[in-house]
Amino acid sequence: MIQAIIFDLDGVLLSTDELHYAAWKSVADELGIPFDRQVNNRLRGVSRMASLEIILEHGGVVLSPEEKEAVATRKNDRYRSSLMTLTPDVVTPEVRNTLAALKQRGLKMAIGSSSKNTKLILERTDLKRYFDAVSDGTNITRSKPDPEVFLKGAAFLGLSPSVCAVVEDAVAGIDAANAGGFLSIGIGDAAGYARADKKIASLSELLTIL
Numbered sequence: 001m002i003q004a005i006i007f008d009l010d011g012v013l014l015s016t017d018e019l020h021y022a023a024w025k026s027v028a029d030e031l032g033i034p035f036d037r038q039v040n041n042r043l044r045g046v047s048r049m050a051s052l053e054i055i056l057e058h059g060g061v062v063l064s065p066e067e068k069e070a071v072a073t074r075k076n077d078r079y080r081s082s083l084m085t086l087t088p089d090v091v092t093p094e095v096r097n098t099l100a101a102l103k104q105r106g107l108k109m110a111i112g113s114s115s116k117n118t119k120l121i122l123e124r125t126d127l128k129r130y131f132d133a134v135s136d137g138t139n140i141t142r143s144k145p146d147p148e149v150f151l152k153g154a155a156f157l158g159l160s161p162s163v164c165a166v167v168e169d170a171v172a173g174i175d176a177a178n179a180g181g182f183l184s185i186g187i188g189d190a191a192g193y194a195r196a197d198k199k200i201a202s203l204s205e206l207l208t209i210l
């Protein structure tokens, strides 16, 4: 019996892909690295530093640890400025109604996101009030596909993974959920992933499958 749902943020509850894309593109341009949406897709659910490694490898560029730190900071500064343009309207009525209905059913809800900017995004979009706990990039040391972010989320809720579902749009996130012993639910990109326990085309389907 599922008692709680842990939601990935970017790609599940809202899309900041375009904002990540613009910020990474600007730093890639400065480094002379070709960057397009195909490369950007590989960064889905991946931590900031791991994303930078993928971009550098794609461009055949080698940087020192200090240079990497500086580039990642530059990207994040630009990304955070663009997050200031977010308003509650970026969250669709379907997402909001689904969260409200699940909460009304008595399900516990948490966020399980790789992003260190999760709290800013939740505040800007007025999503915070639906969640009993937030596990994000600021409380983990290992990135998805490691299950740490979801295990911490379940621990914050005081529940065992066996009674929690995870909703994810990234293949790495489904692998993380499975590795942690959660029921994995794929949406978006991850809806086509064979290892997802359940697949949904849109968030409101949670109301019928759970």
Ligand code: B16
Pocket: 008, 009, 010, 011, 020, 043, 044, 045, 046, 047, 048, 051, 076, 112, 113, 114, 115, 116, 117, 118, 137, 170
């Ligand atoms: P930040 P999620 C992920 O969020 C994004 O999908 C991914 O593109 C990003 O690199 C990662 O967060 C880290 O974000 O730079 O803000 O710490 O899908 O796990 O909610």
Ligand code: MG
Pocket: 008, 009, 010, 011, 012, 044, 045, 168, 169, 170
């Ligand atoms: Mg995601």
